[in-house]
Amino acid sequence: MSDDVRIRYRKLPGHRRGFIRxxxxxxxxxxxxSVKSMRFREEYRRFYFRDVQAIAIxxxxxxxxxxxxxxxxxxxPVLFGSxxxxxxxxxxxxxxxxxxxxxxxAAWVMVSSLFSCRCRIYTAVSGEELPSVYRTWTAxxxxxxxxxxxxxxxxxxxxNWAEAVEDRGMGPVQTVDSSAPPEAPAAQEGARGxxxxxxxxxxxxxxxxxxxxxxxxxAPWPTVLPLYFAVVKMAAATAVFxxxxxxxxxxxxxxxxxxxxxxxxxxxxxxxxxxxxxxxxPKNRTVTISTVVLGGSPVLRGxxxxxDLVLGMAAAVLTMAASKEA
Amino acid sequence: MPLPKWELAGGDTAMCTSCGSSNTVRAFPxxxxxxxxxxxxxxxxxxxxCYDHPAKRAVAACRQCGRFVCQLCAVEFGGETWxxxxxxxxxxxxxxxxxxxxxxxxxxxxxxxxxxxxxxxxALILTGPATxxxxxxxxxxxxxxxxxxxxxxxxxxxxxxxGSAGCVWMIIYLMTMGRTLxx
Numbered sequence: 001m002s003d004d005v006r007i008r009y010r011k012l013p014g015h016r017r018g019f020i021r022x023x024x025x026x027x028x029x030x031x032x033x034s035v036k037s038m039r040f041r042e043e044y045r046r047f048y049f050r051d052v053q054a055i056a057i058x059x060x061x062x063x064x065x066x067x068x069x070x071x072x073x074x075x076x077p078v079l080f081g082s083x084x085x086x087x088x089x090x091x092x093x094x095x096x097x098x099x100x101x102x103x104x105x106a107a108w109v110m111v112s113s114l115f116s117c118r119c120r121i122y123t124a125v126s127g128e129e130l131p132s133v134y135r136t137w138t139a140x141x142x143x144x145x146x147x148x149x150x151x152x153x154x155x156x157x158x159x160n161w162a163e164a165v166e167d168r169g170m171g172p173v174q175t176v177d178s179s180a181p182p183e184a185p186a187a188q189e190g191a192r193g194x195x196x197x198x199x200x201x202x203x204x205x206x207x208x209x210x211x212x213x214x215x216x217x218x219a220p221w222p223t224v225l226p227l228y229f230a231v232v233k234m235a236a237a238t239a240v241f242x243x244x245x246x247x248x249x250x251x252x253x254x255x256x257x258x259x260x261x262x263x264x265x266x267x268x269x270x271x272x273x274x275x276x277x278x279x280x281x282p283k284n285r286t287v288t289i290s291t292v293v294l295g296g297s298p299v300l301r302g303x304x305x306x307x308d309l310v311l312g313m314a315a316a317v318l319t320m321a322a323s324k325e326a
Numbered sequence: 327m328p329l330p331k332w333e334l335a336g337g338d339t340a341m342c343t344s345c346g347s348s349n350t351v352r353a354f355p356x357x358x359x360x361x362x363x364x365x366x367x368x369x370x371x372x373x374x375x376c377y378d379h380p381a382k383r384a385v386a387a388c389r390q391c392g393r394f395v396c397q398l399c400a401v402e403f404g405g406e407t408w409x410x411x412x413x414x415x416x417x418x419x420x421x422x423x424x425x426x427x428x429x430x431x432x433x434x435x436x437x438x439x440x441x442x443x444x445x446x447x448x449a450l451i452l453t454g455p456a457t458x459x460x461x462x463x464x465x466x467x468x469x470x471x472x473x474x475x476x477x478x479x480x481x482x483x484x485x486x487x488x489g490s491a492g493c494v495w496m497i498i499y500l501m502t503m504g505r506t507l508x509x
Contacts, residue, residue, distance in 0.1 A: 040434050044471060054353045055352045057349060058349045059349075143352060265445075
């Protein structure tokens, strides 16, 4: 809409910053603008003040990790590297570190479970969740800003509104046209038997079997072959993305592919980090930083094998279930 | 999703009768109005009827195409009434009534491309120039509805240029080293 070019929106309390998805709500002259972003794309929903029927806030656990913590997480290796060197100067570093980490984790769990909520906004034709309003204190500030504007546009409800709407279906009207033919399933839901998904599952299970079979092996090849498995897994995940875009793979398998790529990346950096720490230890002069990006540590390979096993089995089960449905 | 049935538990709190959860609910007068979809508007003999719903009485004519529209079909915007067909097609002035629902964020693409290439840094030799070209090509594309600055374009293109220059420098350096070693 051309008018949107000229509208200057003001940000309302609450901003959900995810790694891929984000959300926020903005205030226009006569409406709220809900913005849901997916990395390179934004979706907009407008809720005009005159149309808003109700705003409902229900307490609910929301275990969301904001991207704001990413810089903190990135600082941890730097902190580790710096403080390992002065460990003798500050011998209580590790106990204090773990206590602080545990307290922060406990605080996050408590806030996520006890002080979180879901906020929905209802009009006659829609009932939308506002993902950016997910903490109770944010919801209070959001209501404090928005409620007066809606009341200004509509006035206030007199009496007991719950009784007044008792016998009426409110919110979006759900109409069912019996004469209409049954809706064809969406492409992404309908196309199930994905070859790429099965290849992805097999790649993960194969890699997992290899990891577990050679966990205690001291031969050089178990440190090299994981690299080839990593390439195969990345290729299979890419194929899943392509098939999903073509409507031939399910959303669940695509999520598994994303999870596998994230796990792979974390393990690569964890392995390098482990090697760096080991090399920095003055007592251990035999350790050198390996150029092998995967498979350096039995512990990490065990973790990788476990992750691959779980994700691979999940992918296999989903693919087979989807094939049966099809 | 329709509104659940609630019982007022006092003040701002409403109890969901389905799950028993306690919700904070702010209700507004629009909740008491009947929606246009529920309103019966049967056309009587002699009445003008809706183009898409012949059984319903027309309440206005589309400003673009002149078709009669009923209460359900009428799209009101800027004091004018339009039919859904003209709005969907963006025909003539009806496109003013069509709200933009999505936008592609080219500035974010330009910013993230060089950063993403750091995962496999040799790729910068390709993604660096690609970032600059993409930034120049998409410079005039509309930004996010709620974002007003093009700093992402600028930073992304500068990073792309720096990455490309770094790769070129490294290639020249390696070639020079190779010649020196050969001698």
